Amino acid sequence: MTAIAATPAPTRTAVASASTPRKLPTWTRLLIQPLVVAVLAIGVLVWAFSRDLTLTQQASVSVGNVAHVTWQHIVITATVVAIVLAVAVPLGTLLTRPGFRFLAPVFVGIANIGAAAPAIGLIVLFYLATRTTGFWIGVAPIAFCSLLPVLRNTILGYQEVDPQLIDAGRGQGMSTWQVLRRIEFPLAVPYILAGLRTSLVLAVGTATLSFLVSAGGLGILIDTGYKLRDNVTLVLGAVLAVALALAVDWLGALAENFLGPKGLR
Template identity: 70%
Template sequence: MTATAEVSAEPSTDRESPGTGDPSGTTTAERLRLLIQPVLVLVVAGAVIFWAFNRQLTATQLENINPGNVATLIWQHLLITAAVTAIVLAIGIPLGVLVTRPGAKVLRPLFVGIANVGQAAPAIGLLVLLFLLTAQTGFWIGVLPIALYSLLPVLSSTILGIDQVDRSLLDAGLGQGMSRRSLLLRVELPLAVPYILAGLRTSLVLAVGTATLSFLVNAGGLGILIDTGYKLQDNVTLILGSVLAVCLALLVDWLGGLAEFFLSPKGLR
């Protein structure tokens, strides 16, 4: 019980440690936030769409501010985010597990260093470099640099989550005849889930924000509205694109919070 309490105290500062404060109160507050946040986001998004669509628009503005175009750009933005998330999960979690294994810990500085470079480098620089290296544009030229940029939170949180597992739990499992693989799947990863989900939530927000730059390599997204509004000094298009991008980031953050709340093991909530 002591080991579980120590692990559960780390992933989120908003939650009380077992045995202190009012856990039911923090759970209620978290549930209220999860209920209120999407409502506020949808209200703001709906309001800015109504404001933009019910104005006297010029012919140039109508080319950008119309239901079909806005829906397409939102869909492209969501596709970029989904692809980045899939790549980050497919690479970050297995890599994080690998470098916590006794025989592969020597590789940890290498992979963490690569992920650090990916996040330290400006996202726009990564996009331009991949474009220059491949001389191509399109969806994947926009997705891959953003995935590298968003990899570090999931990789580092996976490593941290597994490292925080009490060694006495592993010794007890080995003493009961469990294999290393069983320990990983039944003890280490379940206890690391809150950390991994917190890292994924950060990666998702990074991906949504950075995806606004994907228009530079013809990958689409809401950045097209922002860039068009800026170049044409069209505040309506600029505000519409900016607010929708912010709302999308908050909505994705809410989905990450939802996953963090419901997918964490019940004993660690």
């Protein structure tokens, strides 16, 4: 009788590679995303400016007005991120120190409220509490909404540091401050940057509501287009907001790849 050769069973690696979709390499994604942003932004601008606009539309869809509200949106986002970093990173560092760790659930819970509450509700509440409008009334609630990712990741980053590395630093005569600055913080940076990337995208998206309190931003175009049934202005504002969100997400990805410790990239 002729022996029938047994077919070798597929290895776990082969099965995994066949069933798991391949991810694009990091560099490929970093190159594709800005191209998508450019196509979206340039495409919608060319489309909007080439339309036969009415006098009302010309007031909204003009180079000066579009540039102005886009700049307002960028300034709001940058201010929010600066506030979040200035509050969340030092606070997260403090909450991982002995003697303050018991307070971590309290502050994370407060930040959770900001993340869970509807942004439009917080903006209205800030307005009702202050009875005023303007830039800071738009920025403050957005910063509160964007606080959690950076605070939580800062705490997590310090918690993930190997205690043996801390002991080794102390064994070399480092002070508590030196251990924090040279060992703990650099190793926590990748986690902080990941949280920052999330906060950036949250800030850009939520900033479209800042027009409600006269803080400006691309939400003005969206609101104007909706109220006047002007699809050109509406689409222009919406697509530019999406393009800006993708742009800041790309910047966050760049920061994750280039600002972390060299050994962890």
